[in-house]
Amino acid sequence: MSATIKDIAKLAGVSHTTVSRALNNSPLIQEETKERIRIIAEQLDYTPNYNAKSLVLDRSYNLGLFFTTLSNGTSAGFFYEAIRGVNSVIRDRYQLIVKGIDDYTSFHSITKKSFDGIIIVSQSDDDGPIIEHIANKGIPLVVLNRPVDTAGVLNVLSDEEQGAFHAGAFLVNQGHKKIALIEGRKGFKSAQNRKDGFERAMEHYGILIPASYRMPGLYDLESGHQAMQQFLSLEERPTAVFCCNDEMALGAIKAVFEAGLQVPKDISVVGFDDTVFAAYVTPALTTVRRPIEQISKEGALRLLGNIENKLHATEQLLLRTELIVRESVQVLQA
Amino acid sequence: MSATIKDIAKLAGVSHTTVSRALNNSPLIQEETKERIRIIAEQLDYTPNYNAKSLVLDRSYNLGLFFTTLSNGTSAGFFYEAIRGVNSVIRDRYQLIVKGIDDYTSFHSITKKSFDGIIIVSQSDDDGPIIEHIANKGIPLVVLNRPVDTAGVLNVLSDEEQGAFHAGAFLVNQGHKKIALIEGRKGFKSAQNRKDGFERAMEHYGILIPASYRMPGLYDLESGHQAMQQFLSLEERPTAVFCCNDEMALGAIKAVFEAGLQVPKDISVVGFDDTVFAAYVTPALTTVRRPIEQISKEGALRLLGNIENKLHATEQLLLRTELIVRESVQVLQA
DNA sequence: AAGACTATTGTTAACGTGTGCATAGATGTG
């Protein structure tokens, strides 16, 4: 089959050890011997057997990239950006193994031998157990997108509180005073953070949110739709609505049109996430963009650093979000 | 560190050979011995070292999923569906290694030892060399999404010719007779197939396409925009336009609005691909959906069959596309 | 010139697993 270092050794008239050293550019080997061996290796189209290497070096050359789920729930754009980001960092140094956490029936097979490091793109609190498992096994780990405080686990995520603050501030700066909120799904950290940021903005500008201007939501189209219907039925309608994600924003916009009103003329809408479709809906959605690709890049970089330098700092990195202004917010005269 | 079969052997008072056989459920071992060994293995939290296994069994337990590019060009939805499809088939039998072909500086490291099989989601003719390389190395291979005729290579793709035929037929059936075409990018197989299918439909219904009703395109927004402007400037405007992909359709719709006209009232538009945003634009785009997830599932299934049964049939499987009727086509009175 | 040191290469074992062959005991057969 394929050539091994022993084949090369025979042809070069040296021991296989010498070949191993030569190909790993060891300073022990004479330069001309190295060169001779390299040429023979080239001729034989030699490729090292990584399984053998892994076995003795105790490294797998594998990096795991785990998502909460692959089968449903993860948005395509999110998924794509995450893989892109990580891939751009590791290139040919590691193999990238993509998995859905919910595909595991047992974490048993996740060992130090099979993964040099793992990146978890976490989208749910249910990911706790696997994070624990990996941390216990002592596998270098970075968790993206969701705050985590397990010891020794790196953590990179976007500052959603700050993003929501900006979105709120933006509405105020455009002249809005009657601003309503459609909240995210209960129990999701992101829902809490976004709500907090928005509220902080309102507080900062001295704007009160009456109870009637708050509606719970489930992060889906339908709940956004219902919430907006509720707002529209009020005596005194809000002039702007901050939705904790784009999908609810879409539902909300739909409700506005159904009521014979216009976005943004009659009511302004802001979303969160900058989903793929946000730029394509009518009106194009003003929203908060999370720097997914940057997050995954930073995460991958930190993971590699951790693997190679064996640093084990628990460190949380918050990256700034960006407000993407499109067409769904109206400038109000004061 | 972690337990090995030798550790288990010591505790069980047997040789490591017996442990190996027991854990692989060999019929050579007594049932009670097996059970005893299994229990000890469980207690030690034993996980086989896959590197060692791979070395002796000459199998990697790795499946490669290669895209033409990860860094740009691949659409997020496409990417997501492909990974989902493959993942749903392999589950825990293999590790899924995701790569961009353009990340390889040399294919040298792609060997039979490191991949039990490879799935290429091909989006460009430039993928020829890597397909050749893999086929030469004798690695089981399936190419998705693009026709390929290398010997021994499985091939699964959607029947785009048929999809375009249906789209054309649909327009005719809605009463359209003046139908224009914006072509795909020259040199892309898909561009040819879609054009062929559309033309066959027109021919089938005895409809002529005047030269002025044909415009070249580049599969991007801008070229769709320009082409539509051209059509709108004609003395006798078409009532419907078939665009060889959604992005051009989007550009075309934009041009219609800019001219103060309406889609679909004044002019109908059909796209191809059912991109993520197709459902969200206004009007929602009628388009042809390629069964990406099904393609990748079928591809993965065939690959596994190939790996395990060592069948080596060159077989092409064409899967039917689906016409997604939304709001961008007007019904005309005859 | 003898010992110490350096540069280069070889010998051998190790990583963890699977397998062909040998072995020992049990069982069956005539």
Add this chain to the structure above:
DNA sequence: CACATCTATGCACACGTTAACAATAGTCTT
């Protein structure tokens, strides 16, 4: 009872690589 057969297990080696230690030859030191 002698022999063949079967069952359950062990021994030794193999997979391809790296690395600790050994060995050799040449060079330097005093």
